[in-house]
Amino acid sequence: MELLYVVCVGVMTFSGIFLCLRGRTFPVVVGLTMLSYAVNMFLFSSGRLNLDGTAILGKAENYADPLPQALVLTAIVIGFAMIAFVVILSMRARADLGSDSVDGREPRDADQRVNAKRGGQ
Amino acid sequence: MLLPPFQGVERYKYRRVATFGLVIAQLFCAIWLLSTVISNGPTMYAVGDWQPPFGIILYADVLSAILVLLTSFLGLGVILYTFAGEDRAGRYLQPLIQFQILGINGAFLTNDLFNLFVFFEVLLIASYSLLIHGGSKEKTASGVHYVIMNLIGSSVFLFALGVLYGATGTLNIADMATKIPLLNESDRVLAHIGGSMLLIVFGLKSAMLPLHFWLPKTYAAASAPIAALFAIMTKVGVYCIFRVYTVIFGDAAGSLSNMIAPIIWPLAIVSIIVGTIGVLASPNLRAMTGNLVIVSVGTLLIAFSLRTQEASAAAFLYLIHSTLVTAALFLISGMVGEQRGKAKDWFVVSRKLKDQALLGILFFIVAMAVAGLPPFSGFLGKLVILQAAVTNVEKAWIYSVILISSLFTIIALSRAGTTIFWRNVVSKNQNDASSLSMWKVSATVILLIASPILVVMGAAFIEYTDLAAAQLHDNNLLIEVMNLREGG
Numbered sequence: 001m002e003l004l005y006v007v008c009v010g011v012m013t014f015s016g017i018f019l020c021l022r023g024r025t026f027p028v029v030v031g032l033t034m035l036s037y038a039v040n041m042f043l044f045s046s047g048r049l050n051l052d053g054t055a056i057l058g059k060a061e062n063y064a065d066p067l068p069q070a071l072v073l074t075a076i077v078i079g080f081a082m083i084a085f086v087v088i089l090s091m092r093a094r095a096d097l098g099s100d101s102v103d104g105r106e107p108r109d110a111d112q113r114v115n116a117k118r119g120g121q
Numbered sequence: 122m123l124l125p126p127f128q129g130v131e132r133y134k135y136r137r138v139a140t141f142g143l144v145i146a147q148l149f150c151a152i153w154l155l156s157t158v159i160s161n162g163p164t165m166y167a168v169g170d171w172q173p174p175f176g177i178i179l180y181a182d183v184l185s186a187i188l189v190l191l192t193s194f195l196g197l198g199v200i201l202y203t204f205a206g207e208d209r210a211g212r213y214l215q216p217l218i219q220f221q222i223l224g225i226n227g228a229f230l231t232n233d234l235f236n237l238f239v240f241f242e243v244l245l246i247a248s249y250s251l252l253i254h255g256g257s258k259e260k261t262a263s264g265v266h267y268v269i270m271n272l273i274g275s276s277v278f279l280f281a282l283g284v285l286y287g288a289t290g291t292l293n294i295a296d297m298a299t300k301i302p303l304l305n306e307s308d309r310v311l312a313h314i315g316g317s318m319l320l321i322v323f324g325l326k327s328a329m330l331p332l333h334f335w336l337p338k339t340y341a342a343a344s345a346p347i348a349a350l351f352a353i354m355t356k357v358g359v360y361c362i363f364r365v366y367t368v369i370f371g372d373a374a375g376s377l378s379n380m381i382a383p384i385i386w387p388l389a390i391v392s393i394i395v396g397t398i399g400v401l402a403s404p405n406l407r408a409m410t411g412n413l414v415i416v417s418v419g420t421l422l423i424a425f426s427l428r429t430q431e432a433s434a435a436a437f438l439y440l441i442h443s444t445l446v447t448a449a450l451f452l453i454s455g456m457v458g459e460q461r462g463k464a465k466d467w468f469v470v471s472r473k474l475k476d477q478a479l480l481g482i483l484f485f486i487v488a489m490a491v492a493g494l495p496p497f498s499g500f501l502g503k504l505v506i507l508q509a510a511v512t513n514v515e516k517a518w519i520y521s522v523i524l525i526s527s528l529f530t531i532i533a534l535s536r537a538g539t540t541i542f543w544r545n546v547v548s549k550n551q552n553d554a555s556s557l558s559m560w561k562v563s564a565t566v567i568l569l570i571a572s573p574i575l576v577v578m579g580a581a582f583i584e585y586t587d588l589a590a591a592q593l594h595d596n597n598l599l600i601e602v603m604n605l606r607e608g609g
Contacts, residue, residue: 020273025265032272039279046283068286071235075279078242082275085249086268089261092253096261102269104262 002049009045012038023107025090025100032086036079044072137204140215144197147222151190158186159585163592163602165232173603174296180232180602184437184589188229188360191441195353195448196222198568202346202452205558210255210344217254220247221350228357232603234285234292237361238278241326245271248354251347252339263335263342270325270335278322284315295603298368298596302375313377316370320381323365327358327418329385330392337399337411345455348407349448349568355414356444359421363433363593366425373596379428386426390522392419397526400533406454406466409537410447413491416526417443423519424506432509434590438582439502442575446490446499449568453483456561457541468537473545476557481542483565488534490572493527498575503527505583 012034019031047065055066090100097104158164163182167173181189200218208214224244231237249271253264286292288311289300301312321332328336336355340348362385372378396419399412417439424436454466457480464471474480490497503523510516575582592598600606 016276020269028269032269032276035273035276039276039283043279043283043286046287048287067292068283071282071286074235074239078239078275082242082246082272085246086272089249089253089264089268093261093265096256096258102265104258104265 001051005041005045005049009038009041012041023101023103025093025102028102029083029086029090033083036075036083040072040075040079043075044068133209136215137208140200140219141204143219144193144200144222147193147226148190148197151186151193154181155183155186155190155585158183159588163598165602173605174291174293177236178232178293178295178603179230180295180599181230182589182592182599183585184360184363184593185229187437187441187585187589188356189226191444192222192225192229192353194571195350195444195568198448198452198564199346199350201564201567202349202455202561205560207255207344207346214251214254217247217251218350220244221251223247225353225357229360232294234282234294234297234365236292238275238282241278241357242275244354244357245275248351251350252343254347255344257342259342263338267335267339274322274325277318281315281318281322284311284318288312288315293603294364294368295596295599295605298371298373299600299605301369301377302373304375309375309377313380316366316377316380319365320362320384323358323361324388325358327355327362327422328415329358329418329422330388330395330415333392333395333415333418336415337403337408340411340414340451341405341407345451345458346564348410348455349451352414352448352451353444355418356421356440359418359425359436359440362422363425363436367433367593368596368599371594371596382426382428385422389419389422389426390518392416392422393522393526397529401529403533404467406457406468406537406541407451409533410450410454413450413530414443414447416530417447420503420506420523423522424509427509427511427515429509429511430587430590430594432506433593434583434586435502435505435509437586437589438505438575441582441586442490442498442502442572445568445571446487449483449565449572450487450491452561452565452568453480453487456480456557456565457484460557461541466541468540470540470544470546474542477542479557479562481538483562483569484538484542486569486572488531488538490569492531492534494531496573496576498572501576501579 016031016035016038019027019034022028022031047068050062050064052060053062053064054060055064055069093104094100099105158181163180166179168177168179196218203214221244224240224247227240228237228244231240249264249268252267253260282292288304288308289297291297291300304312325332340351343351366381370377370380393416396412396415399415400409403409403412421436421440424432424439457474458466460474460476461471486497490499493499493503507520507523510519
């Protein structure tokens with residue numbers, strides 16, 4: 001289970017960071033979302049992974065650490081609000097600036113690449 | 122229908138009275154807190170009566186109390202400035218400013234790392250909305266950068282917290298300080314990683330090199346009072362660096378003690394150099410002030426990396442000065458921009474300002490204070506930092522970097538002042554800009570008066586900052602207050 005968990009968190013973090021480095025707001029927003037999922041799972045695992053553990057005393061033999069669960073709940077709520085904000089902001093940026101590039105304008109050489117003359121030059 | 126009080130026309134009058142009353146009340150509370158802490162020693166408050174190390178603890182020592190007082194005072198200036206009409210440019214400016222102050226004060230007062238994260242988010246979400254307040258293309262463009270950068274920073278913060286919690290099993294700063302030296306080999310590596318990741322977050326907040334790229338653009342895009350309020354936000358990052366790396370990874374942390382000081386030292390010096398180059402290269406007053414913020418952060422971090430109690434005390438004095446003075450400079454650049462029509466605050470020849478004399482005098486005073494000329498507080502602030510250097514190597518670096526940077530700051534500021542105030546085109550058209558609102562002038566004057574007061578009452582301030590540094594470096598005191606000492 002540990003291996004599966006670690007691979008999931010790692011792949012999700014990697015995808016999140018990769019998408020955050022893209023040039024358009026949509027992939028960046030998706031990347032931020034994935035990064036926040038990865039963070040939540042990571043935070044959850046910081047109390048160590050237990051099977052059949054309860055967070056309340058006296059209910060089972062094994063105990064799971066309840067604090068990371070409380071932290072994850074807080075982090076989920078905050079992360080969700082922040083993602084909602086960034087979605088609205090990037091929609092507004094698209095409307096205000098006329099471009100969905102994170103810089104608010106197309107990169108200088110994008111035009112040349114799209115409308116390149118045939119035969120190279 | 123979800124939010125009944127927010128419906129209908131905004132009643133600006135009531136809102137202004139309420140917000141002014143709130144900020145005055147805050148100011149008195151902060152003064153009361155500071156005087157209590159100075160006379161009775163640090164206090165803690167266990168939220169919900171969950172005792173440390175389990176619950177969330179708010180902890181006030183002299184350092185926190187001074188910074189809360191500074192925030193409230195800055196808030197007073199900013200709020201007075203917005204009364205001139207800035208709060209009619211968009212909705213809910215006053216509530217957002219209060220939220221921002223709440224987040225900043227909370228970050229200063231908390232003694233729990235996760236609670237620090239929560240307060241960071243409170244101050245950040247308020248700052249996102251404040252930044253795009255009023256709305257324009259530049260604000261939206263820089264807002265996108267600012268929000269994305271800080272969201273990534275928040276993720277890194279949570280990763281760091283997870284690692285630190287996994288290694289030490291606690292989030293209370295005092296408790297963590299007691300657990301760090303007792304860790305076994307593998308957990309110590311984890312704590313090292315977690316601590317280093319925290320530095321990324323605090324470096325991003327404090328605009329330490331190489332994480333400073335967002336700052337000049339963001340501060341130049343924000344409207345003047347908002348930029349002035351943001352002047353304290355970088356200081357929140359600096360405060361967290363001081364708190365976390367003095368208490369948790371300080372002298373008592375065994376093999377992890379002072380682990381980031383060797384990293385901070387070169388970064389601080391490079392911050393000052395790059396910030397100074399930015400000051401010289403800035404095309405307008407706002408961008409120049411933004412770069413001055415970077416220089417001041419570099420100066421604070423240099424004092425941090427000396428890792429002595431005297432250096433911390435010097436840094437806190439400089440912190441008070443630089444926050445108030447850069448905020449005043451942002452307010453002045455806002456007023457200058459308003460009176461020059463299209464030229465705004467760009468360094469170009471344009472028509473004469475309407476209130477030339479008044480703005481010129483204010484700018485002259487701020488410039489003297491920023492550059493560190495006597496009799497203003499910049500001189501005292503820089504002097505104590507220079508005096509804090511002990512060894513010859515430290516002296517050589519600190520003296521040369523800070524003094525040369527001050528020289529270039531003087532050059533840049535005098536160029537800015539002569540271009541804006543003296544090199545005017547003769548124009549037949551009357552300057553039709555409206556005259557300055559008394560709210561704006563009084564706000565700036567209030568922030569500026571603090572600068573000579575810092576010098577006149579310098580002995581008292583130095584005494585308080587010494588006390589603050591002594592309490593910050595005294596882990597035993599913190600552990601005593603938290604009742605964490607049980608048998609070892």
